[in-house]
Amino acid sequence: GQQLNQSPQSMFIQEGEDVSMNCTSSSIFNTWLWYKQDPGEGPVLLIALYKAGELTSNGRLTAQFGITRKDSFLNISASIPSDVGIYFCAGQPGGTSYDKVIFGPGTSLSVIP
């Protein structure tokens, strides 16, 4: 079945540094989503991408939908302690119904003050 891979699996960075993480798939996706999950909470949507090549920003976050439709990246600029959490990419695979959204394994981000 469709699978998403995320890298890196975890990162430890200094406050103020920029962060980059990405998500890849072996198959085409129609939609890419980036979520953040804090411990013991449900995920919260950060950015949604709908078109190949689309580049979207949300404050210090920027995400892009890869041209091949098989990848996406998320950048966080000038990290702050509250950026700590797990970042999941998620997507709607091509050829599936609107109901189907699958999640990647996540990237755990730690920010050292």
Next chain:
Amino acid sequence: GAVVSQHPSWVICKSGTSVKIECRSLDFQATTMFWYRQFPKQSLMLMATSNEGSKATYEQGVEKDKFLINHASLTLSTLTVTSAHPEDSSFYICSARIGLADLRAQFFGPGTRLTVL
């Protein structure tokens, strides 16, 4: 913004008992609700999709007789874990979507931590 609540937030039960988890969309009507399971340090795995008034659609490998889903109204869905066993211990997260196509209109609950002794 749209809020999804879950109750209880955590529950501990004995092996063999059944546990019911409620998911409510507080300020909107949800066309579809989803139930996910998340094991520690792992991703969210979709268990089932339910629409109000109809039977839930379960993902491959999810036992429908063990994980009973009732979608009684456009604002309430319940997941009952029947005859729970320790391997059912997990973080269960529901999600509610407004409409069909806009994935930005899908909101997640805070999750329910189930521990089966």
